[in-house]
Amino acid sequence: MTDSTDPKRQPPEHPHPEPPVAPDSTAPIADPEGLAEAVAHPTDPCVGGSQTEPTATQEAAVAAGHELANVEAMVGRMDDSGTADTDPWGRAAYVDEEVERHPAVRVIREHLPRTIVDLVRFRDETTVHVRRQDLRAVCAVLRDDPRVRFNALSDLTAVDMLRLRQNPRFDVVVQLYSLANRVRLRLKAGCDDGQPVPSLVPLWNGANWLEREVYDMFGIVFEGHPNLRRMLLPDDWEEGHPLRKDYPLRGWREFPVYNQERTVDRVRTRWTGRGPS
Amino acid sequence: MSSTTERQYTRDIEAAGEPMEPGPDFVRDVDALGTLNITEDVRLADGARQLTLNMGPQHPSTHGVLRVILKLDGEIVTECDPIIGYLHRGTEKLGENHRYAQVIPWTDRTDYVAAPANNLGCALAMEKLCGLEAPERAQYWRVIMAELARIASHLVWLGTHALDIGALSMSLYCFRERELILDLFETFCGARLTTNMMEIGGFSRPIPEHLPSMVRDFTKVFPHRQHEYATLLSANPIWMARTKGVGVITKEAAISYAMTGACLRGSGINYDIRSAMPYCVYDRLDFEVPLGTHGDTYDRYLVRMEEMRQAIRIIEQCLDAVEPMDTPLMAYESSYVIPPHKGSMTTAEDMQRHFIWVIKGFSPPVGEVYVAIEHPKGELGYYIVSDGSPQPYRFRIRSADFVNLSILPHLAQGAMLADMVALIGTIDIVLGSVDR
Numbered sequence: 001m002t003d004s005t006d007p008k009r010q011p012p013e014h015p016h017p018e019p020p021v022a023p024d025s026t027a028p029i030a031d032p033e034g035l036a037e038a039v040a041h042p043t044d045p046c047v048g049g050s051q052t053e054p055t056a057t058q059e060a061a062v063a064a065g066h067e068l069a070n071v072e073a074m075v076g077r078m079d080d081s082g083t084a085d086t087d088p089w090g091r092a093a094y095v096d097e098e099v100e101r102h103p104a105v106r107v108i109r110e111h112l113p114r115t116i117v118d119l120v121r122f123r124d125e126t127t128v129h130v131r132r133q134d135l136r137a138v139c140a141v142l143r144d145d146p147r148v149r150f151n152a153l154s155d156l157t158a159v160d161m162l163r164l165r166q167n168p169r170f171d172v173v174v175q176l177y178s179l180a181n182r183v184r185l186r187l188k189a190g191c192d193d194g195q196p197v198p199s200l201v202p203l204w205n206g207a208n209w210l211e212r213e214v215y216d217m218f219g220i221v222f223e224g225h226p227n228l229r230r231m232l233l234p235d236d237w238e239e240g241h242p243l244r245k246d247y248p249l250r251g252w253r254e255f256p257v258y259n260q261e262r263t264v265d266r267v268r269t270r271w272t273g274r275g276p277s
Numbered sequence: 278m279s280s281t282t283e284r285q286y287t288r289d290i291e292a293a294g295e296p297m298e299p300g301p302d303f304v305r306d307v308d309a310l311g312t313l314n315i316t317e318d319v320r321l322a323d324g325a326r327q328l329t330l331n332m333g334p335q336h337p338s339t340h341g342v343l344r345v346i347l348k349l350d351g352e353i354v355t356e357c358d359p360i361i362g363y364l365h366r367g368t369e370k371l372g373e374n375h376r377y378a379q380v381i382p383w384t385d386r387t388d389y390v391a392a393p394a395n396n397l398g399c400a401l402a403m404e405k406l407c408g409l410e411a412p413e414r415a416q417y418w419r420v421i422m423a424e425l426a427r428i429a430s431h432l433v434w435l436g437t438h439a440l441d442i443g444a445l446s447m448s449l450y451c452f453r454e455r456e457l458i459l460d461l462f463e464t465f466c467g468a469r470l471t472t473n474m475m476e477i478g479g480f481s482r483p484i485p486e487h488l489p490s491m492v493r494d495f496t497k498v499f500p501h502r503q504h505e506y507a508t509l510l511s512a513n514p515i516w517m518a519r520t521k522g523v524g525v526i527t528k529e530a531a532i533s534y535a536m537t538g539a540c541l542r543g544s545g546i547n548y549d550i551r552s553a554m555p556y557c558v559y560d561r562l563d564f565e566v567p568l569g570t571h572g573d574t575y576d577r578y579l580v581r582m583e584e585m586r587q588a589i590r591i592i593e594q595c596l597d598a599v600e601p602m603d604t605p606l607m608a609y610e611s612s613y614v615i616p617p618h619k620g621s622m623t624t625a626e627d628m629q630r631h632f633i634w635v636i637k638g639f640s641p642p643v644g645e646v647y648v649a650i651e652h653p654k655g656e657l658g659y660y661i662v663s664d665g666s667p668q669p670y671r672f673r674i675r676s677a678d679f680v681n682l683s684i685l686p687h688l689a690q691g692a693m694l695a696d697m698v699a700l701i702g703t704i705d706i707v708l709g710s711v712d713r
Binding site: 122123125127151152153154155157159160163164173175179182184186204205206207208209210213217231232233234242243247249 | 361362365367369370371373374405406408530532533534535536546548553554644645646647649656658660662664670671673675679680682683684687712713
């Protein structure tokens with residue numbers, strides 16, 4: 001067993017202690033059109049205020065389910081015919097080899113001209129690297145623009161790029177899906193340790209648990225998240241964030257070895273042919 | 278009779294005369310077990326009482342080790358806080374520390390009631406990263422196994438969900454039919470639960486000769502059995518009273534909470550990856566995607582029942598197509614695929630190739646892919662980042678039920694306490710997949 005006071009085995013000093021500190025005001029989130037406020041906490045027919053008669057509320061919700069005609073328009077199907085040259089907003093434009101002709105890229109350039117950092121295309125998948133401060137604004141634009149309609153959040157996770165580049169250290173990865181166009185898009189926003197990333201919970205409630213998991217596993221703080229605490233690990237976990245690349249596979253903790261003497265006895269049994277007396 | 282039993286019996290008689298030792302404090306024992314106990318009783322300012330009830334993690338209706346902390350006003354839930362992570366094994370971290378071919382067995386352990394579907398998604402993601410494709414015959418067999426896994430998963434869901442609500446006999450029938458599917462898995466690969474079935478590039482093991490006829494028999498038997506389930510439940514007044522209008526998910530809520538699978542289609546939104554972005558051979562198969570109208574628990578029950586019927590249709594079509602085929606099952610021409618085991622015991626070159634592939638693995642090109650398949654629970658996505666080394670730089674599992682479970686606080690708000698078991702059951706969670 002190694003000495004637990006070995007400085008190499010100790011967890012490194014964590015830059016931001018837990019619970020997360022309030023993000024600094026020097027990095028405001030770009031929200032030019034007040035999109036976040038406009039869509040924050042939409043009125044939801046399932047959740048009223050305090051409900052005293054659940055059956056009546058549920059019946060009302062069932063009735064309301066039939067009247068949501070505007071969602072039908074959101075999941076309408078787009079025609080497969082046509083090429084990128086004839087229809088610049090059709091499905092063919094999404095798989096065009098020229099990344100600049102990707103409809104999402106054009107929409108982002110139109111609304112937020114200077115936010116795109118990099119464009120990558122690999123195996124027919126498009127990755128758009130955007131500035132960290134603009135992540136929520138970009139998602140709001142892509143969700144609400146009628147020409148692209150990336151209205152479904154597929155996944156939200158992060159990658160620790162420690163061994164691959166100097167800075168920024170982390171990439172927050174957002175997978176979007178368009179229910180109408182049936183295409184995927186990947187957004188990436190680089191952030192350094194301790195830099196807050198705008199939360200996507202005002203846009204999609206599904207981002208709530210996904211961001212909590214990213215905070216749990218990587219220690220990335222999401223600004224504007226209603227309830228940012230650990231998701232999979234216990235609340236009093238003190239050993240940092242396990243999916244960081246500098247976190248060893250078995251953690252920093254020394255685990256007790258049970259039955260060590262007996263294991264040695266068993267080995268000796270096999271060698272000498274005699275069991276422990 | 279063994280002497281051990283007699284000795285035990287004598288000891289019991291001897292002990293009967295002695296005073297019993299004081300057992301552990303009953304209340305504290307319940308706390309440690311943590312099934313269903315009141316932890317807090319607060320009288321609010323307006324005179325109402327607010328109970329804090331701890332449900333799980335050992336409660337039988339939480340399908341594993343889900344723990345839910347409920348705040349109650351009478352019998353109505355005012356606040357719900359699911360606590361997960363009791364089964365967290367760090368599969369993503371393990372994936373980053375293993376070679377590509379070694380990662381696939383770990384995916385068995387995430388959603389263990391539909392292990393072939395997990396394998397399929399992982400194998401497809403790695404194949405896309407390497408830029409290769411499995412042969413057509415292997416694709417058909419993959420679809421057959423994935424659809425069998427869908428039926429097996431839905432049977433477990435139906436049995437346990439109905440058991441929670443009160444239909445005890447359903448679990449007996451459903452697990453009876455699930456045994457047939459597990460027998461098919463055992464015939465195919467030797468394992469019943471954690472199958473480790475798919476490999477990068479197809480299947481390296483041959484298909485057993487009698488397997489197609491076994492699957493064919495199953496497709497003939499199962500529709501009649503499923504008809505029995507429907508006669509037991511679909512028009513059952515107790516079943517309808519417990520499920521109709523309970524746990525309504527509107528279309529907007531379904532999209533906002535990133536729901537997928539039957540939870541999304543039960544609300545009437547047509548998103549099935551098999552038809553929206555077809556993989557394997559699903560674009561050549563004829564099947565329908567059932568949609569609900571009300572978005573309640575009963576609709577999700579109907580959707581999943583219809584999905585099982587459609588799965589049988591898909592399996593029959595695949596069998597018709599694949600039975601005459603005599604083409605290879607593995608894309609051996611690619612260097613990313615394990616070399617054939619055949620010559621490795623006779624020729625030195627084959628043995629070296631096989632040895633080096635197994636020991637050192639292979640290095641896919643630098644890049645990243647996100648591949649999603651239609652898992653029985655919903656969208657199962659694998660996001661793999663490669664830095665050109667034999668191990669994934671980042672291995673992310675987007676499991677459907679983790680995201681689907683996040684709607685539980687929303688559904689539970691204002692629901693009756695007795696409906697909580699129905700709400701947990703209708704989301705169809707497996708905690709191995711939620712916690713990963």
